[in-house]
Amino acid sequence: MPSFPAAVVSRLPTVGTTIFTTMSRLAQECGAINLSQGFPDFNAGDVLFERVAHWMRAGHNQYAPMAGVPALRGAIAAKVRALYGADYDPELEITVTAGATQALFTAVAALVHPGDEVIVFEPVYDSYVPAIELAGGVVRRARLAAPDYRPDWAAVRALVSPRTRMIMINTPHNPSGTVWLADDLRELAAITAGTGIIVVADEVYEHIVFDGLRHESVARYPDLAQRSVVVSSFGKTYHVTGWKVGYVLAPRELMAEFRKVHQFNVFTVNTPVQLALADYMADSSRYLELAAFYQAKRDTFRAGLARTGFELLPCTGTYFQTARYGAISDAPDTRFVDWLTREVGVAAIPLSAFFGDGHDEKVIRFCFAKRDETLAAAFERLERFC
Incomplete structure (x- = not known):
């Protein structure tokens, strides 16, 4: 049958396959331990x-209400009220989605x-850009710099213009593993006060915060909450994660x-x-104990990586650890993770993939949401070569 392909003009001409797909595929092809893509290799409770x-x-196998089943929206409202002191109407202000993305x-x-x-x-x-x-929007980029990846609020203020419609934030932050503090939220509130700016807060790692820090949800701050869309994830x-x-x-x-x-x-x-999920949320320990669970994994991972030539960067949240590899290689980060x-035999993610201009600080990201035996096998390989 003859083919008459239509002329294709891409809406995303600079976008290819995501780095997560690329590295997970390479890990599978090479039989490497996959510490690149952010997913656990263990299950939830039975x-x-x-x-x-x-x-x-x-028999509950037909369409749910568009906004989500009432039982789950009610459970979410109760959790948010207990943790952040914020009241969201389950009928009008909470929607269940097919994942955070x-x-x-x-x-x-x-x-x-x-x-x-x-x-x-x-x-x-x-996925942000x-x-x-x-949507036809114009991206303005504020840079978070290694090693601590803290926001420069003076630089953010300089980016705000009469055309600024939205600020997208992510705390705890992927890929850096840092957590924003109360002062950061107060700065954000001050910058957006009296404007029409909407905040989209990606808080999918809200329950994975370490060292006694508190997750500073925008829901805690009424002035911010009234202009914000807050996103979280049952998968994380x-x-x-595969349930989306x-x-x-x-x-x-x-x-x-x-x-x-x-x-x-x-x-x-x-x-x-x-x-x-509504049933499962009835036991709050299943999310309240998550920070201690992952902090133990973080500490195990940092102890193992400390035996190598990697330089550990701060990690106060998420299940990601960033590390500099300059003492091991002077290769660009994309070439280093390929090697x-x-x-x-261990896959990681190059941080340059998260910068629009490919900015390379010789930093890579590991995922430590893995069984202890998986992490031990990774350490054994890393210690031999790094």
Whole structure:
């Protein structure tokens, strides 16, 4: 049959396959231990799977309400009230999403108009910029610099203009593993006060904060909450990233716009998993104890990496550890992680992938959300070569 291909003009001409897909594929091809992509190699508690099966067998297998099942939205509202002292109406201000990436994309699509400026902090998670560009927005970049990746608020103020529509933040921060402090949220509140700027807060690692620090959700700060869309993830919290279930909090005016897009973007999220998550959330220890669980893994990982030539950078949240490799190699970070995967047998992510201009500080990111035996095997390989 003759082929008559249509002329394709890409909406994202500079975008290729994500670094996460690339490195996970390379790890599989090389038989390397995959510490690149951010997913655990262990399961949630059996109770969660049993509850999913229960609701499936009970016949709850048809469409859920567009915004999410009421039981789950109610459980989310109760959790947010208990942790952050914020009251969100489950009917009008909470929506269950098909993962956090969908939530972020939908928020941008709903609220950014062509020509609007959106400030992001780089190193920036790779889905933010394509979402902004597809909406016709203009990206403005504030740089977080190694080793501590703290925001420079004077630089952020300089980026704000009459066209600034949105500021996208991420704390705890992927890929750096740093956590914003109360002073950072107060600065953000001061910058946005009296403006029409909307904040999109990516808080998917909200329960993974170390060393006695507190997660400073924008929901804690009424002046910020009234202009913010807050995104979180059940996948990160309950070790089920492949389920792709998250949620959004927002004041009703913003949520009404969000849902206009959400209903045509995915419409709703699968019913039995939502009901199971609502049941599972009844035991708050399942998320309240997450910080201690991952802090132990962080400490194990840092102790193992300290026996190599890597320079450990601060890690106060998430399940990622960044490290400089300058004492091991002077290769660009993309070439270094290729060598690390092929020759050492451990896959990591180059931080230059999170910068628009490929800025290379010879820093890479490891994921330590792995079983102890997986981490021990990685240390054995790294110590031989690094």
